[in-house]
Amino acid sequence: MKLSVLLFLLLSSLHPSSSQRYNALFSFGDSMADTGNVRIAKLPYGMTFFGNATGRCSDGRLVIDFIAQALGFPLLPPSQEEHDFKRGANFAVVAATTLGFEFFNERNLSRGLWVNASLHTQVERFERLLPSICGAPQGCKEFLSKSLFIVGEFGGNDYSTALFFATPIAEVNTFVPHVIDALSDGVERLIGLGAADIIVPGVLPVGCFPLYLTNFHTPDPEDYGPKTGCTRSYNALSWLHNALLRKALDRLRRKHPAVSIRYADYYSQIIDFAINPLKYGFTAGALRTCCGKGDNIYNYDQGRRCSENNFTVCDDVSTHVNWDGIHMTEAAHRAIARGWLHGPYVDPPILSSDQS
Numbered sequence: 576m577k578l579s580v581l582l583f584l585l586l587s588s589l590h591p592s593s594s595q596r597y598n599a600l601f602s603f604g605d606s607m608a609d610t611g612n613v614r615i616a617k618l619p620y621g622m623t624f625f626g627n628a629t630g631r632c633s634d635g636r637l638v639i640d641f642i643a644q645a646l647g648f649p650l651l652p653p654s655q656e657e658h659d660f661k662r663g664a665n666f667a668v669v670a671a672t673t674l675g676f677e678f679f680n681e682r683n684l685s686r687g688l689w690v691n692a693s694l695h696t697q698v699e700r701f702e703r704l705l706p707s708i709c710g711a712p713q714g715c716k717e718f719l720s721k722s723l724f725i726v727g728e729f730g731g732n733d734y735s736t737a738l739f740f741a742t743p744i745a746e747v748n749t750f751v752p753h754v755i756d757a758l759s760d761g762v763e764r765l766i767g768l769g770a771a772d773i774i775v776p777g778v779l780p781v782g783c784f785p786l787y788l789t790n791f792h793t794p795d796p797e798d799y800g801p802k803t804g805c806t807r808s809y810n811a812l813s814w815l816h817n818a819l820l821r822k823a824l825d826r827l828r829r830k831h832p833a834v835s836i837r838y839a840d841y842y843s844q845i846i847d848f849a850i851n852p853l854k855y856g857f858t859a860g861a862l863r864t865c866c867g868k869g870d871n872i873y874n875y876d877q878g879r880r881c882s883e884n885n886f887t888v889c890d891d892v893s894t895h896v897n898w899d900g901i902h903m904t905e906a907a908h909r910a911i912a913r914g915w916l917h918g919p920y921v922d923p924p925i926l927s928s929d930q931s
Contacts, residue, residue, distance in 0.1 A: 597772075599708070599722040600648050600663035602639045603697045603761070606632040606902060607728045607779075608667035610639065611653035613690065615669060619866055619881065619888050623905050632669060634866070634892050635905030639665065639725060641912030642925065646723070654700055660708050663722075666701055668692035672736065673729040673757045674750075679736060687736040694729055694761040702768065719769030723925075726762055727776040728841060730754045730816050735781070738791075744808055751816050759823045766831055774921060775824060776839035777817035782809035783849050785864045785875035786900040803849040804862055817842050840920040844911055848896045855910050858894045865895040865904060875900040 602608050611630035620628040624635035630653065631637055640650050643663070651665035652658035670689035672679070675696070679685045709718035733754050737747045762773060781787050783805035791806060798807055821838055828836050847854070849861040859865070864874040866881035866888045879885055881899035889895055893906040903911075914920035918927070 597646060597648075597721060597723045598718050599661065600643055600646060600651060600725075601701065601722060602651055602663075602665045602667055602725045603694065603701075604667035604725070604727050604729060604776075605671040605732050606667075606669040607731075607776075608637060608639045608665065608725070609653070609669045609671075610637065610651055610665045610667070612655045612665065612667065612692075613669040617882050622888075623892055630669070632902040633898050633905055633908065636908060637905075638908045638912045638915070639667075641909055642725070642916065645912070645916050645926065654704065660704055664701075664704065664708075666697040668697070670732055671697065671729075672732045673754045673761075674733050675757075678753065682737070682742075684736055684740060684742070687740055694726075694757060698761050698764050701765075705768070716769035720771040722770070722772070724765055724770045724773045725776070725839075726765065726773060727758070727839075728778055729758050729761075730778045730820075731781065734778075734812060734816075738809075744812060748812060748815060751812075751819055754816065755819045755823050758820065759827060762824075762827060762836070763831075766827075766834055771833065772835045774837045774839050774915070774925070775820065776841050777820055778813045779841045780805060780810045780813050780845050780849075782806035782811075782813070783845055783861060784901050785862060785867075785869075785873035785897055786877075788862060788873050789869065789871060789875045789900075790877060803846060805846075805849060813842055837921050837923070839915055841911065844914050844920045845896070848907065848910075852896065855896075856893065856906070857896050859889065859896075861896040863895065864897050864900045865889040865892050866899045873900075 609630060614630040616628040616630060616632060618628055619634060621631060622634050643650055648662055651663050654664045654666045668690055671692040673694050675693045676685055676691055679688055705715050709715040733750055734747050762775060783803060787806060787809050800807060824836050824838055848857060852860050862873055866886060867875050868879035868886045869876035892904050895904050896907045898904045916925045918924035
């Protein structure tokens, strides 16, 4: 076992009281949060912290790992393996969508789905595990009312499934209300089961990621933000999703005033990485891939991706925001988790006394 892992376990055991306010931690989402439900990766994935690939789409820990650590929980076990889930579980699945198969099949896009793991499917799996976690329904309601739920990121794969098959972005924009409705329904199902403290992240500014910057490159400088270098149209799609999501969460708060429903702002934080990388120690900037191989400023090539076909890994991963073209480094996840735990990117922050 690597020294870094042993140190993490030691520190967790020295601070067990930090999780006393929560019974458990439950996570839903896609590759931004999957801790091993889909094991598609191999080294150098996992190289920084674990020393081996765990299914995480990064060189090390994810945002959910840092949150679990800060709250005194063990790293969340993947729900599709045999574990004791009484302190929490991770239902996130790489490539998961918010919407179900039928939505994409009706639009001739189902061939772009890698997994059948929509939000509805993840919540169903959670329901099936509840008796082993907390017993009878009434006991579960009490248990879940004192647990923390992180629902997302959801939406990115719904849009990329269409974009990667050349669906015009104007048409993909029409998907957003459907995605938001499905996400709202999923949150409401969890509330019905007893969840009373829920964090719902928005989507990332995908126009800042090397995969999009490379595959959808245009020669027109007006297509790019002058401060960030990110593509305007794809970030506009993310912005629309987040704006409608925040309105939906406002409606849920009015409907369920006793439930804490908080928005987590990936978008603004990653834009800040792009504008002010040195503030976070990212000397390589935010738009350059660490693991990959590309003959362009983003170091990304769809045919030479991380862990495939003559890839290379940067000398110092901690100086990079982007890991493999679409996922982030452990260093970026640590900075994001800090913004959620202490503010300002979750309001009130997870560790705020207002939530104790």
